[in-house]
Amino acid sequence: MxxxxxxxxxxxxxxxxxxxxxxxxxxxxxxxxxxxxxxxxxxxxxxxxxxxxxxxxxxxxxxxPAKDDKRKGPKPKSxxxxxxxxxxxxxxxxxxxxxxxxxxxxxxxxxxxxxxxxxxxxxxxxxxxxxxxxxxxxxxxxxxxxxxxxxxxxxxxxxxxxxxxxxxxxxxxxxxxxxxxxxxxxxxxxxLQHFRCMYNFDIRLPIFHKNSSNLQTFSEALRHGISVHAKDLRSAKAMFDGNLDDIITSLQSRLDIICDEADGEAGPTETSGQQARDGADTQEPRDGISSETPVSQIVLQSFRQSGNLSLPRRVFVPWLAGTFVCDYLQPSETFEVLKDRCVELLSMEAPADDSTILEPEIDAPSAVTKSFWDVVVPLPSASNSCLEKSGIEKLRGESSRKSTEFSNVNIMAAGIFLLLSIIIGYILIFVRRS
Missing domain, CATH: 3.40.140.10 (Cytidine Deaminase, domain 2)
Known part of the structure; x- marks a missing residue:
C-alpha cells in the first residue's frame, strides 16, 4: 500500500x-x-x-444543486x-x-x-x-x-x-x-536511469480447430501469442527492478493501434461476414472473406490467402529532464501527426527540430499470416502439383543414390572378406607344414 x-x-x-x-x-x-x-x-x-x-x-x-421552483417564499440570491x-x-x-x-x-x-x-x-x-x-x-x-x-x-x-x-x-x-x-x-x-536495448522477436502461432479454441481472428491469435511470449520474457536475465522495461507494453500497444483502426474502417457486409465465419463454399469472394475486411479481423479457419500486417514503428520524443515519450507511426504517417498527438494528449510543446526525434526502427516490423488451408490441407493447384511431383522425383533420386551407395559398400566388404580369407588360409597351411 x-x-x-x-x-x-x-x-x-x-x-x-x-x-x-x-x-x-x-x-x-x-x-x-x-x-x-x-x-x-x-x-x-x-x-x-x-x-x-x-x-x-x-x-x-x-x-x-437542483433548484426547487415549487418552494414558497423569496428565492435566495445565491x-x-x-x-x-x-x-x-x-x-x-x-x-x-x-x-x-x-x-x-x-x-x-x-x-x-x-x-x-x-x-x-x-x-x-x-x-x-x-x-x-x-x-x-x-x-x-x-x-x-x-x-x-x-x-x-x-x-x-x-x-x-x-x-x-x-x-x-x-x-x-x-x-x-x-x-x-x-x-x-x-x-x-x-x-531516473536510462536504459537502451533492441529486442528482436519471432512468434509462431498455432492455429486450432474452431471447435476446440475461441481464438478465431488474427488479432485474437496475436493477443494470445503476446501473452504467452510475455511469460517467456519474464525469465529473461536482463531485468531492472524485477520488471521488463516496456517490451510487452510496446507489443500490446502496436496491436491495439491496429485494432482501433480496424474498428474504424468499413467492415464486411453481414452476408460476407457470415460466410467468413461459416466457411461457406462460394465463388465471390474466393476465400469467404470480404475484400474490405481488415487483416486483423480475418477469420483464420476460413482464410485461404497469405496476409501481411505491418506493425506501427516506434519513435521517441524528448519530454522531461532528458526522458522520452514514445508514439507509434503507421507507414503513411509523418512527424506532423506525431507532433499533433504530443500536443493534444500530453499537453507538451511539439519538438521544433525533427532531428531530436529518435527512430531506432528504420523498417517497421510486420506480422505475416499464411493461409490456414495451405498449412493444414494444401489447396490442389498446378503449382502444388508441380511441387509435389518434383518432391517425389527428388525423393526417388535420393533413394536410388542411397541404394547404389549401399550396393557399392556391400561389394567392397565382400572383397575385403575374401582377401582376408585367402590370407588366413595360407597362414594355416604354412603352420601345418612347419
Whole structure:
C-alpha cells in the first residue's frame, strides 16, 4: 500500500502556475509517475490535463444543486458554496489515460488522476472521483497482475494546498475507498536511469480447430501469442527492478493501434461476414472473406490467402529532464501527426527540430499470416502439383543414390572378406607344414 508520495517539484509548480493563470474553476487530468511496492511509495513526475472531448466540451465541470421552483417564499440570491459538486466525463478521462499510457516509456505509468477544485466541491464528489479513478485503472493497467490502488491528488485553490489520497480500486465504492497519504515535493526525475536495448522477436502461432479454441481472428491469435511470449520474457536475465522495461507494453500497444483502426474502417457486409465465419463454399469472394475486411479481423479457419500486417514503428520524443515519450507511426504517417498527438494528449510543446526525434526502427516490423488451408490441407493447384511431383522425383533420386551407395559398400566388404580369407588360409597351411 502506498503510504507516501513524492512529486517532482519543478513540474508540479509549473502546473500550479498554469492552473492559477487559467482562472478555470475546475480541471481534471492524469498523474504520470511510478508506484513502488517495495518502498510503499509513489512518485509523480508530471500532471497532464485531459483535453476537451470530440464535441469540444470540457471533461469536468461544476454541478450546481437542483433548484426547487415549487418552494414558497423569496428565492435566495445565491447558492451556498458548500452545495456544489463535480460532474466528470469518466469515459473520456479513461480514454485519455488509455492513449497516454501507450506513449509512456518503461518505468512511467498513469498512476491516477488530479483534480483542481474547491474544497467543498471535492468533498461532495467522492463517489464520482472514485469511479473516475476506477475507469482510469481499467483503461491503463500498471501490469498484468494489477495494483488494487491508484492516487488522487486534490489541488485546492481556496485556500491553496495540495493533498494526496490513496484510492482503493474495487468493485464496490464506499466512503472509505479514499485514504489520506503523506505528500511532499522534491526532485525525483533526476533519480531516473536510462536504459537502451533492441529486442528482436519471432512468434509462431498455432492455429486450432474452431471447435476446440475461441481464438478465431488474427488479432485474437496475436493477443494470445503476446501473452504467452510475455511469460517467456519474464525469465529473461536482463531485468531492472524485477520488471521488463516496456517490451510487452510496446507489443500490446502496436496491436491495439491496429485494432482501433480496424474498428474504424468499413467492415464486411453481414452476408460476407457470415460466410467468413461459416466457411461457406462460394465463388465471390474466393476465400469467404470480404475484400474490405481488415487483416486483423480475418477469420483464420476460413482464410485461404497469405496476409501481411505491418506493425506501427516506434519513435521517441524528448519530454522531461532528458526522458522520452514514445508514439507509434503507421507507414503513411509523418512527424506532423506525431507532433499533433504530443500536443493534444500530453499537453507538451511539439519538438521544433525533427532531428531530436529518435527512430531506432528504420523498417517497421510486420506480422505475416499464411493461409490456414495451405498449412493444414494444401489447396490442389498446378503449382502444388508441380511441387509435389518434383518432391517425389527428388525423393526417388535420393533413394536410388542411397541404394547404389549401399550396393557399392556391400561389394567392397565382400572383397575385403575374401582377401582376408585367402590370407588366413595360407597362414594355416604354412603352420601345418612347419
Amino acid at each position: 502506498v503510504k507516501a508520495v513524492v512529486g517532482e517539484e519543478t513540474q508540479l509548480k509549473l502546473a500550479e502556475d498554469r492552473l492559477e493563470k487559467s482562472s478555470t474553476p475546475v480541471q481534471v487530468g492524469l498523474l504520470i509517475g511510478k508506484l513502488s511496492n517495495s518502498l510503499d511509495r509513489g512518485f509523480v513526475f508530471d500532471l497532464i490535463p485531459t483535453p476537451p472531448n470530440d464535441a469540444g466540451a470540457a471533461p469536468c465541470s461544476v454541478l450546481e 447558492q451556498p458554496s458548500d452545495s456544489f459538486s463535480l460532474s466528470i466525463d469518466k469515459d473520456w478521462v479513461a480514454e485519455h489515460a488509455r492513449q497516454v499510457s501507450r506513449m509512456l516509456m518503461g518505468g512511467m505509468k498513469v498512476v491516477g488522476i488530479y483534480i483542481w477544485a474547491s474544497d467543498s466541491a471535492f468533498k461532495n464528489s467522492n463517489i464520482t472521483l472514485c469511479q473516475t479513478v476506477m475507469g482510469v485503472a481499467k483503461a491503463a493497467p500498471l501490469s498484468e497482475i494489477d495494483w488494487d490502488e491508484r492516487l488522487l491528488i486534490h489541488i485546492c485553490y481556496s485556500p491553496r494546498r495540495w493533498a494526496c489520497r490513496n484510492c482503493a480500486v474495487a468493485s464496490n465504492i464506499t466512503s472509505s475507498s479514499l485514504r489520506p497519504c503523506d505528500f511532499k515535493m522534491g526532485r525525483v526525475l533526476n533519480s
